[in-house]
Amino acid sequence: MLELRKLRDDAEAVKAKLAIKNFKDLHLVDDVLKLDEQRRSAQLEVDNLKSESNQLAKQIGQLFKEGKREEADKIKVRTVELKGLVKEKEESMKTAETQMEAALVLLPNIPHESVPPGTSEEDNKVNKERGEKPVLGEGALPHWEILEKHHLMSLELGVKIAGAGFPVFTGDGARLQRALVAFFLDEANNAGYLEVIPPLLVNEQSAFGTGQLPDKEGQMYHVTNDDLYMIPTAEVPITNIYRGELLKEDQLPIKMCGHSQCFRREAGSYGAHVRGLNRVHQFEKVEIVQLVHPDKSYEVLNEMAAHVEGLIQKLGLTYRILTLCGGDVSFASALTYDFEVWSAAQERWLEVSSVSNFETFQTNRMKTRFKDENKKTQLVHSLNGSALALPRIIATLLENNQQADGSVTIPAVLVPYFGKDKIG
């Protein structure tokens, strides 16, 4: 949620920036300001009425004490009248406020100045590309066939037990996941992130806090009996740990990491690009989250990006880093770097991580603040990144590391976790 102050300061500048995100409903900015004005003038009236009423109530108390009942009764007439007026005005104040919030919540975050214009992923800017694209020999297999061949995963079993897009990992397939998770968590711990095991279901407030509601409601599984949402990423519960908190400046930065299953409905996805592990409803991911001083957030964004890049390098994968363009950067994000790895059998890039700075967009919803050196209360900046999401990493490792004899070599950094150096 954008800070109201920013709209008040310079509505036209906000509109111009939102246009970079291809946001169409720019009139909402004016709507918000108009409703805000209505709210403020209504509050002024309410406050004045209440002030009068409070004073009279005090007088009445005094008069009762002095035994002047009749005088008190005279004043009561006015307080009763005031009560009605307050109720009336309060209602119009609340209406204005509710409508204002409803409109404000529909505005996406303002993109950072470095976000390139553009309408789709075609327009994302490639910042860096590293590594050679492996050339596979005759008979090389896509990952879904390797998985089947070595009995690492079954989608059919998942269909039987749950439905399409819920893979069942078995044997070395399951073990490889465990190895990756342990490796990623150790790396995050070494980088100073506090490990957290959060709830996998969250309430409405938490889903709102990080921006999943109301914007992306259809993406989450909703447990209607208890009105809980299954998390699409550990970002949601972990960031919400600090919802409503007023921090001291020396508590910053707060660095947390966590591994979780992630659940995504992915409604509307289809086609060859979603085969195998390319897109599933349930997957594992290690997430890193930071809450930082506003002056530091872009520095931290780069630090987090470097952490993610290090993981990919240690796994020996070919990768590139993109800055998402205005049309592709998410609703809540100000600046996002995507990390893609080269899938040698599919011969295409697969997104394995997204690192974003949300500035105050999430923390304004969550009211996560700190007191600065001048004892002023300010919103902190929130950031997060995948470090990393497993399915496409597994897909790429299997494809790129497959050998002529059909076995798959395991990257050296994973061997201590996996317990052996190859599959098959």
Add this chain to the structure above:
RNA sequence: GGAGAAAUGGCAGAGUGGUCGAAUGCAACAGUCUUGAAAACUGUCGUACCGCGAGGUACCGGGGGUUCGAAUCCCUCUUUCUCCGCCA
């Protein structure tokens, strides 16, 4: 799931209809003293909204109600604790 108790400022904890935005203690911050620290002493010390400002308004778990007036009375929801039941 059943029975009972409770929810007040960063923490602990008073407050049962007006003088309460709320005692007191601890913590924190500033100062005095000290070579330095501790102790002691003095002062400051919740959040949000409105207002140029003086100041006003709201908030004692959430919502609603009674009253001229509610932390205090009533209803309701939520959460926590204790006991019982079930259980990885």
